[in-house]
Amino acid sequence: xxxxxxxxxxxxxxxxxxxxxxxxxxxxxxxxxxxxxxxxxxxxxxxxxxxxxxxxxxxxxxxxxxxxxxxxxxxxxxxxxxxxxxxxxxxxxxxxxxxxxxxxxxxxxxxxxxxxxxxxxxxxxxxxxxxxxxxxxxxxxxxxxxxxxxxxxxxxxxxxxxxxxxxxxxxxxxxxxxxxxxxxxxxxxxxxxxxxxxxxxxxxxxxxxxxxxxxxxxxxxxxxxxxxxxxxxxxxxxxxxxxxxxxxxxxxxxxxxxxxxxxxxxxxxxxxxxxxxxxxxxxxxxxxxxxxxxxxxxxxxxxxxxxxxxxxxxxxxxxxxxxxxxxxxxxxxxxxxxxxxxxxxxxxxxxxxxxxxxxxxxxxxxxxxxxxxxxxxxxxxxxxxxxxxxx
Amino acid sequence: xxxxxxxxxxxxxxxxxxxxxxxxxxxxxxxxxxxxxxxxxxxxxxxxxxxxxxxxxxxxxxxxxxxxxxxxxxxxxxxxxxxxxxxxxxxxxxxxxxxxxxxxxxxxxxxxxxxxxxxxxxxxxxxxxxxxxxxxxxxxxxxxxxxxxxxxxxxxxxxxxxxxxxxxxxxxxxxxxxxxxxxxxxxxxxxxxxxxxxxxxxxxxxxxxxxxxxxxxxxxxxxxxxxxxxxxxxxxxxxxxxxxxxxxxxxxxxxxxxxxxxxxxxxxxxxx
Ligand SMILES: Nc1ncnc2c1ncn2[C@@H]1O[C@H](COP(=O)(O)OP(=O)(O)OP(=O)(O)O)[C@@H](O)[C@H]1O
Ligand SMILES: [Mg+2]
Numbered sequence: 001x002x003x004x005x006x007x008x009x010x011x012x013x014x015x016x017x018x019x020x021x022x023x024x025x026x027x028x029x030x031x032x033x034x035x036x037x038x039x040x041x042x043x044x045x046x047x048x049x050x051x052x053x054x055x056x057x058x059x060x061x062x063x064x065x066x067x068x069x070x071x072x073x074x075x076x077x078x079x080x081x082x083x084x085x086x087x088x089x090x091x092x093x094x095x096x097x098x099x100x101x102x103x104x105x106x107x108x109x110x111x112x113x114x115x116x117x118x119x120x121x122x123x124x125x126x127x128x129x130x131x132x133x134x135x136x137x138x139x140x141x142x143x144x145x146x147x148x149x150x151x152x153x154x155x156x157x158x159x160x161x162x163x164x165x166x167x168x169x170x171x172x173x174x175x176x177x178x179x180x181x182x183x184x185x186x187x188x189x190x191x192x193x194x195x196x197x198x199x200x201x202x203x204x205x206x207x208x209x210x211x212x213x214x215x216x217x218x219x220x221x222x223x224x225x226x227x228x229x230x231x232x233x234x235x236x237x238x239x240x241x242x243x244x245x246x247x248x249x250x251x252x253x254x255x256x257x258x259x260x261x262x263x264x265x266x267x268x269x270x271x272x273x274x275x276x277x278x279x280x281x282x283x284x285x286x287x288x289x290x291x292x293x294x295x296x297x298x299x300x301x302x303x304x305x306x307x308x309x310x311x312x313x314x315x316x317x318x319x320x321x322x323x324x325x326x327x328x329x330x331x332x333x334x335x336x337x338x339x340x341x342x343x344x345x346x347x348x349x350x351x352x353x354x355x356x357x358x359x360x361x362x363x364x365x366x367x368x369x370x371x372x373x374x375x376x377x378x379x380x381x382x383x384x385x386x387x388x389x390x391x
Numbered sequence: 392x393x394x395x396x397x398x399x400x401x402x403x404x405x406x407x408x409x410x411x412x413x414x415x416x417x418x419x420x421x422x423x424x425x426x427x428x429x430x431x432x433x434x435x436x437x438x439x440x441x442x443x444x445x446x447x448x449x450x451x452x453x454x455x456x457x458x459x460x461x462x463x464x465x466x467x468x469x470x471x472x473x474x475x476x477x478x479x480x481x482x483x484x485x486x487x488x489x490x491x492x493x494x495x496x497x498x499x500x501x502x503x504x505x506x507x508x509x510x511x512x513x514x515x516x517x518x519x520x521x522x523x524x525x526x527x528x529x530x531x532x533x534x535x536x537x538x539x540x541x542x543x544x545x546x547x548x549x550x551x552x553x554x555x556x557x558x559x560x561x562x563x564x565x566x567x568x569x570x571x572x573x574x575x576x577x578x579x580x581x582x583x584x585x586x587x588x589x590x591x592x593x594x595x596x597x598x599x600x601x602x603x604x605x606x607x608x609x610x611x612x613x614x615x616x617x618x619x620x621x622x623x624x625x626x627x628x629x630x631x632x633x634x635x636x637x638x639x640x641x642x643x644x645x646x647x648x649x650x651x652x653x654x655x656x657x658x659x660x661x662x663x
Contacts, residue, residue, distance in 0.1 A: 080554055100557040113555035117573045127559030160655060178559065 020230060021245075022055040029092075031056040031214055032077065032182065037086035039072050039238075046072040048238035049086070059208055059215045061225035063262070064235030070218040071110060073235075074184045077216070078107045090182065101130075106180040108188050110218075112171040114159040120146070120170050121155045127178040145173040148203070164191040169200075176207065183208075185217040189224065201228050222262050226250070234258045250311075255391035259309040266312065266356045267389075268292070272304045280388055282306060286330070287350035293327035295383040300390055307389045314385035315358035317346050317371060322380045329380045332356065334373055346371065348379050415632060422625035429620045439626040449627055452611035455522065456591060459607060463529035464586035470530065471537025471586075472579055478538070479545040497532045498539070505532055506599030513600060520602025528600040529590040536589060537582035544578035547653075577649045584642040588635050 022028035030053035039047040046069045054060050062070045075081045076088060079100030088095045095103065106127065114123050124145050128138045146152045149169035159167055168191045175183060188204075189197045205228055208215050219225050225232050226246040233243045234257070242254045253259035256267055270282035270292055280300070282292040292308055300306055316322065322329060330350055338345040339362075346358045356379050371377060422440075426433035443449060478491050497505055509528045513520055552574070556566040572579070594609040601610065608631065612624055 078554075078558055080557075099563075100554070101560050101562050105558075107555075107558050109551050109555060111549065111551050113549065113551040115552060115555070115570060115574075126556070126561070130560035160652065174555075174559070 020057070022058070023053070023231065028055060030054060031058075031091055032216075033089045034073075034076075035087050035089070037073075037076065037083045037088060039069070039076060039081060040084045046238050047076070047083075050238065050240055051086075052233065052240060052243065054214065054216065056214055057208075057212050059205065059228055059230045060217070061229035061232045062216070062218045062235060063220075063222055063225045063232055065261075066220070068235045069238040070235060071186055072238075074107065074186055074216065074218060077103075077182070078105050078184055079103050104181040105184055106175045106178055106182075107184040108171050108175040108186060110186040110190075112159075112167050114167055114170055114174070116159050119156050119158050120151060120162070123159070123170055124174045124177050126174065131178065141177055145177050148176070148207070149173045165193070165196060168192060172200075179211055179213065182214045182216065185215060187218055187220065190220070197224070198227075204228060226262075232262075234261055236261075252387060253309065253389065256307055256309065256389050257391075259387070259389060264312050264357060264359075266310050266315065268308045268310070268354070268356075270306055270308055272298075272300045272302050272306050274302060275300055279383070280306075281327070282308065282388070284308070286352055286354045287332060288352070290330050291327040292386075293383045294386050294388045296388055298388045298390065300388075304390070308386050309389055310381055310386035312345060312357040312359040313343075314381050315356060316380045317348065317358040317360060318378045318380070319371060319375065321378050328383065328386070329378055330356065331376070331378055334371060334375045334377055337369070337373065344369075346377075348377060350379075418625050419629045419632065422622060422629040424622055424625075427622065429622060429625070439622040442623055443626050446623060449608070449611060449623070452606050452608045453627070455605055456608040459522065459526050459529060459597075460587050460590040463526045463533060463590045464583050466526075467530045467534040467586045468537050468579060468583040471534040471582060472541050472575075474534070474538045475541035475545055479542055479548075494535050494538050497535045502532075502593075502595040503599075506596040509596065510599045520600060521605040524600045524602065525597050525605055525607065528596050529586075529593065532593075532596060533586035533589045536585050537579075540582040540585060541575060541578050544575050548575060577645045581642040581646055584638045588638050591631070591635065 022030075032052075032054040034050055034052040037047055037050050038045065048069075050073070062073065064070055072081060076083050077090070077095070079095065079098060079102075082096060090104065115126065118126070121142055124142045125138050128141055133141075142155075143152075146155055149172055151166060151169055151173070154162060154166060154170075159170065162170065168188065172185075172188055175185070185204075189200055192200060201224060204215070204217075207213070215228075217225075217228065229246060231243060231245050232249050234241045234249065236257060242249060242258045244252075249258060249262050253262065259265045259267065268284050268286055270284040273281045273283050273291075275281075275298060278295060278297060280294050280296060280298045282294070284290055284292055294308060298306070321331075332348040332350040334346055335349040335355060336347040338347070341362070343359045343361055346360065348356045348358060350356060358379055421429055421432075423435050423437065424432055425436035425438065474494050478487070478494065481487070506528070509524075509531065510520075512518075513524050518524060548571070552570055553566050556570045557563065561569065592609065593607075594613055597607045598610055601607070606614075608627070612627065615621065615624055
């Protein structure tokens with residue numbers, strides 16, 4: 001489909017591997033375009049001069065802290081808010097001024113917004129009736145949707161007779177029923193338990209692939225975003241901080257904010273010493289002073305302050321100094337150990353009080369720990385494990 | 392949670408209820424009195440109810456009253472509901488505070504003043520006074536009650552329901568009729584009933600705004616009572632009481648049911 005430079009390969013349902021990266025293709029035409037869009041409520045800026053392209057058949061996730069403008073961004077696409085500045089186009093058509101009931105988008109609301117005076121079936125059929133679809137076809141579609149969200153037995157119930165999770169699934173079915181070009185999902189799975197949530201995530205991906213729809217999902221759960229999305233946008237204060245496929249967001253965050261927001265991370269302040277193509281050497285005062293070396297291209301000059309971000313699972317922890325390595329080695333003392341079942345998280349306090357987290361998979365049943373509280377240890381990592389961040 | 396009522400509380404409740412309802416109970420009892428003398432009991436009889444059916448004046452007045460009440464309550468419900476929507480929806484339009492204050496004014500305005508000012512208006516525009524002026528006057532003063540009832544429902548109305556309907560392709564006007572109205576309907580119905588009973592009862596405003604040929608039941612009763620209370624009056628009053636009671640009971644049952652349903656939904660939401 002595209003001839004991008006760094007195409008992303010993603011494993012999805014049923015082990016199908018697909019290559020899908022229209023954002024790397026200069027010839028690809030985006031389905032949804034936000035062009036310098038701002039939204040202000042009085043003095044308050046909820047969305048701040050934001051530009052974003054989303055492509056057809058993409059599963060796009062918005063990630064960000066509460067109040068950063070995710071819902072507002074969606075509501076502008078659905079037509080409930082007009083941008084204060086800028087414009088939004090859908091399939092080349094300018095959306096500004098077009099009322100919501102004429103847009104080819106459907107939204108699943110954060111509050112579900114089920115019609116309380118209609119039963120589950122009528123709720124799902126509502127959108128189809130507006131289109132003037134014939135009765136038989138409506139019934140068939142409703143049936144199909146009920147099956148999809150596993151609510152066949154609840155077709156005749158009113159929303160107040162359903163549990164929170166069931167209501168959420170009705171809302172999902174209702175927004176899917178019309179098979180819109182673009183489906184907007186505002187925290188669609190928040191009320192589901194972990195198992196059902198994971199199942200539904202895969203179902204969503206399945207539906208999205210089968211029907212060839214474009215999904216825009218808001219979520220607080222970064223794991224969910226990583227699982228379902230082709231690309232993730234990390235937002236803060238109405239701005240996009242980074243837009244990239246999940247693996248890039250995780251392994252190559254473009255700033256400390258993203259590194260910190262997605263997953264667990266250790267961040268060490270350091271001074272740049274030498275910059276070479278493909279490698280940067282730094283010196284940190286933490287832990288009594290140590291050399292750091294990261295295999296990465298960085299735009300920085302010697303003397304600049306930079307930050308080294310390193311994920312806990314990439315940090316080694318040893319009793320003896322790792323002789324094979326001269327850089328990226330720090331000495332400390334085990335301050336705490338968090339046992340998570342599959343992993344143990346070692347919190348190592350370096351000289352000077354900075355703490356570093358190292359995650360170790362528990363490969364065997366643990367009777368006695370080789371490393372325990374107050375042990376003197378070395379933490380280390382390889383040059384290709386960390387990233388240098390200048391922001 | 393429930394505590395036994397103390398002697399003091401029991402007495403005060405008993406006194407209060409006696410004060411409120413004894414006159415009404417007496418009136419109902421004497422409407423079944425066989426004697427023509429209102430205060431002397433002479434055995435049970437439904438005679439006065441039969442007599443009523445032959446009293447054309449009273450029947451005529453009752454018919455006028457019902458028509459006025461029905462018509463004014465219906466119009467007031469439409470206008471009051473629209474006002475309530477405007478007041479809750481359009482958060483910050485110019486003059487909102489003035490407008491909402493003005494909608495509530497008739498609620499606290501002495502009826503005499505409302506009546507008098509309406510009379511002045513009708514005279515000023517040279518409107519023939521009669522059935523239509525009473526109806527108009529009743530619309531004016533009952534509308535604000537409807538608006539209050541509907542507004543109290545609208546403040547808890549989840550606007551995302553309307554947005555969901557719009558999102559699914561339903562145009563705004565249709566959304567109002569298929570989503571908003573069915574949900575707030577119980578409040579609208581209570582509002583109608585309130586307006587209906589208020590119009591049914593009204594004496595002061597009707598007296599000010601009426602003209603020849605349009606005498607309402609309260610006016611007829613009042614003018615007859617000045618000549619002396621007859622058992623017939625007791626009978627018609629009993630019927631009026633029955634109508635008002637039925638309407639009020641229905642309205643409160645609707646409100647109560649709605650509350651219970653909402654509470655249950657909230658509990659479920661909290662639990663789920
Ligand atoms: N109608 C409004 N009037 C005034 N401020 C608003 C309005 N709608 C949203 N805001 C503000 O805009 C900001 C962004 O809101 P938004 O609902 O987009 O956040 P969000 O990212 O979806 O948050 P959450 O994750 O909690 O749902 C918030 O600070 C909110 O208070
Ligand atoms: Mg939100």
